[in-house]
Amino acid sequence: MNPKGFQDIFTRKKVMTVFYLGLLVLAGIYVRIVDLSTHFAHCDDLGVAKMLTVYQSKFPFTVEEMIRRVYETPTDTGSFCLYSLGWIIHRLGGMPVLVAMCNWFFQVLALPRYWTYAPLQFFLTYFLISGQQDYRTLLFWGRFPSFLFGVLGLLSMILFYKKYDRLKTPAVFVSLTLLTFSWENIIYAKQMESYTIGVFAAIWILILLDSQLRARDLSFKTLLGIVLALAVLSHTQYQVLFFVPAFFLTLILYFLSRVGKKGYKILVKLFIGGLVYSLFIFPMYYWFLRQHQGGVMWNAGPHQEFVLAFQKGLPFFEKAVEALIFFGKNFFIVLNAMVSFIPEEHRWYGPMGILFVSLFVLGVVSFWQSRILRKKMIGSFFVFVSLTWVVFICQGKMALSPTRHNLILLPFAGILLAEGWVWGVHWLTKMGLPRRIVRAGHAMCLGWVVLLFFLSFRTVVAQRRDPFDEPEIRRVLEKYHVDTVIATDFTWNLSFMPWLPQNYNYFEEHYMLHPYQDRVVPPYQSIAFISHRKRLSKEVFERMKNQINAYHVFRSESRDALLRRMFTNGFTDYRLVYSKEAESDVEIDFSKRTKNGSNNLFFYVLQRT
Numbered sequence: 140m141n142p143k144g145f146q147d148i149f150t151r152k153k154v155m156t157v158f159y160l161g162l163l164v165l166a167g168i169y170v171r172i173v174d175l176s177t178h179f180a181h182c183d184d185l186g187v188a189k190m191l192t193v194y195q196s197k198f199p200f201t202v203e204e205m206i207r208r209v210y211e212t213p214t215d216t217g218s219f220c221l222y223s224l225g226w227i228i229h230r231l232g233g234m235p236v237l238v239a240m241c242n243w244f245f246q247v248l249a250l251p252r253y254w255t256y257a258p259l260q261f262f263l264t265y266f267l268i269s270g271q272q273d274y275r276t277l278l279f280w281g282r283f284p285s286f287l288f289g290v291l292g293l294l295s296m297i298l299f300y301k302k303y304d305r306l307k308t309p310a311v312f313v314s315l316t317l318l319t320f321s322w323e324n325i326i327y328a329k330q331m332e333s334y335t336i337g338v339f340a341a342i343w344i345l346i347l348l349d350s351q352l353r354a355r356d357l358s359f360k361t362l363l364g365i366v367l368a369l370a371v372l373s374h375t376q377y378q379v380l381f382f383v384p385a386f387f388l389t390l391i392l393y394f395l396s397r398v399g400k401k402g403y404k405i406l407v408k409l410f411i412g413g414l415v416y417s418l419f420i421f422p423m424y425y426w427f428l429r430q431h432q433g434g435v436m437w438n439a440g441p442h443q444e445f446v447l448a449f450q451k452g453l454p455f456f457e458k459a460v461e462a463l464i465f466f467g468k469n470f471f472i473v474l475n476a477m478v479s480f481i482p483e484e485h486r487w488y489g490p491m492g493i494l495f496v497s498l499f500v501l502g503v504v505s506f507w508q509s510r511i512l513r514k515k516m517i518g519s520f521f522v523f524v525s526l527t528w529v530v531f532i533c534q535g536k537m538a539l540s541p542t543r544h545n546l547i548l549l550p551f552a553g554i555l556l557a558e559g560w561v562w563g564v565h566w567l568t569k570m571g572l573p574r575r576i577v578r579a580g581h582a583m584c585l586g587w588v589v590l591l592f593f594l595s596f597r598t599v600v601a602q603r604r605d606p607f608d609e610p611e612i613r614r615v616l617e618k619y620h621v622d623t624v625i626a627t628d629f630t631w632n633l634s635f636m637p638w639l640p641q642n643y644n645y646f647e648e649h650y651m652l653h654p655y656q657d658r659v660v661p662p663y664q665s666i667a668f669i670s671h672r673k674r675l676s677k678e679v680f681e682r683m684k685n686q687i688n689a690y691h692v693f694r695s696e697s698r699d700a701l702l703r704r705m706f707t708n709g710f711t712d713y714r715l716v717y718s719k720e721a722e723s724d725v726e727i728d729f730s731k732r733t734k735n736g737s738n739n740l741f742f743y744v745l746q747r748t
Contacts, residue, residue, distance in 0.1 A: 156306055160297055167293045167319040171286050171328040176279035178329040179605040179738040181727040182629040187261060187331035188281045190250045192270040193634055193652055255431045258423060259374040260333045274609045274635045281331045289328030289335040293318055295342040302349055309581055313557035316585055320480035320592045323546055323729040337376035337547035344372065344382050348520060352393055352513040357405055362412045370419035377428060378547045385523030387413055393516045437735045438542045445469055445540035447532050469539040471496055476541030476730040477549055480592040482599055483731060501559030521551055541730035606721045606740035607632045619716055619744045621667045622659035625683050628672035648683060651690050663706055668743045672736060675743045680710040713745035
């Protein structure tokens with residue numbers, strides 16, 4: 140669609156078009172980098188740095204280490220590969236450059252083996268962070284790749300529209316504005332676990348698709364290029380795998396409609412392309428993806444409201460009604476949370492959700508009634524992707540929740556909303572509304588979006604500021620002569636303050652990797668408890684006491700050393716001398732409807748009576 144009401148301003152004034160798009164990108168850069176090092180840190184965020192610094196420093200890459208692991212797990216295919224590589228390096232004389240390259244390669248791949256992150260997400264991160272950086276520096280550089288892909292996603296959306304409609308309609312401004320100021324998109328440009336790379340990959344899936352929806356034939360050379368690109372994108376985020384069947388189905392529909400009875404040749408080529416793609420991604424599935432089976436956890440919601448589940452024995456009709464209610468209600472919640480540029484508590488949040496759904500429906504109608512084959516095919520792709528999501532949700536393998544797991548759909552939602560906007564404006568012009576008024580109204584609406592965003596920007600940034608103040612924590616520990624620091628409930632922030640484990644006995648729940656040293660004898664005279672999840676209680680105290688004692692028993696070299704290090708005092712043997720409780724209801728995701736760790740700080744110092 141190319142409404143005449145917009146044709147002049149978007150073709151004759153290309154300089155202004157580039158200028159306004161540039162302003163949006165610059166605004167996107169600013170809102171993503173302004174608090175990159177001070178946005179609050181979640182355990183999923185810090186877990187990336189933990190794997191690349193603390194964990195891996197305990198297991199440096201050596202030929203001997205590889206061979207040792209082979210002997211410990213001889214049936215593991217990965218161990219066989221390690222042994223083979225170790226033997227090659229050994230035969231080459233242990234070349235330092237080769238060892239360094241392998242060190243980088245295996246340490247980066249350790250992340251997707253442990254976490255549900257794809258193999259290509261952290262190759263850059265490895266070079267940007269180290270265990271010697273202070274807390275804020277590590278957060279900045281660890282998050283920089285996510286920031287980078289967040290910005291590249293904005294630029295990629297412009298590239299998509301340049302190819303899709305040559306920037307002749309205002310759709311690019313609507314879509315880019317929504318991507319730029321989507322709070323969920325901004326939040327995950329400030330986290331080390333790179334979900335913005337998924338947004339980037341989704342846009343490039345569309346660019347690849349659009350490039351083929353202009354072709355009259357499909358050569359094997361072109362097909363190989365597409366398959367390689369899809370394989371690389373699939374290694375950046377696992378959810379890209381869900382788009383690939385829809386991608387191939389759309390190409391099948393397109394070429395069959397173009398070549399008719401001769402389409403069987405295209406079908407054979409696409410079938411071969413699918414097989415080659417499967418070969419490319421099989422190693423990723425075998426070594427990484429197959430060990431991560433859980434897709435529905437905290438994202439199901441406090442009352443499992445974002446998971447479709449039926450009571451046993453429920454009649455089919457009632458199931459259908461329940462499913463329609465589930466999808467209708469949660470679609471509204473997810474779309475609003477994914478696209479929203481204002482906080483949930485804002486008075487305009489509900490009305491904006493209604494507007495988003497209305498524009499989405501208009502966008503679907505616009506694609507459906509289009510006479511342009513390429514546009515109808517992109518609409519078909521959106522339908523196939525939606526059906527893929529519906530199937531997984533109905534099988535209970537995916538939640539329809541306002542979380543990062545649906546962020547990868549943001550580019551598609553932005554395009555549909557923009558198309559709905561353009562389609563609606565087109566009908567206003569056909570009904571006789573003056574073009575000047577339409578253009579002015581369009582500009583005012585986008586300006587209103589930007590204004591609402593920045594009016595609440597400082598408030599949202601302040602609510603999301605990390606409460607772990609490294610200088611303040613150090614001052615309190617010194618003031619109260621603390622000898623032992625205990626971090627509970629996946630509070631990993633302290634791991635990245637190098638001075639702390641060097642000067643204090645530091646214990647971290649579940650992951651006690653820092654060596655214990657007899658800095659104060661007897662120990663546990665002044666103890667600091669720090670958590671980002673829970674207040675200190677007798678139960679928390681006793682749980683950590685038992686874990687610390689178990690750690691000492693496991694690591695003890697002698698009976699005398701064990702007795703000297705045991706934690707024998709109880710909760711009532713201490714008095715509280717310092718307390719800071721900074722509690723927040725702000726979740727790591729934009730929406731507060733799910734619970735996955737809020738922006739809290741609970742900091743206590745206990746001294747023995």
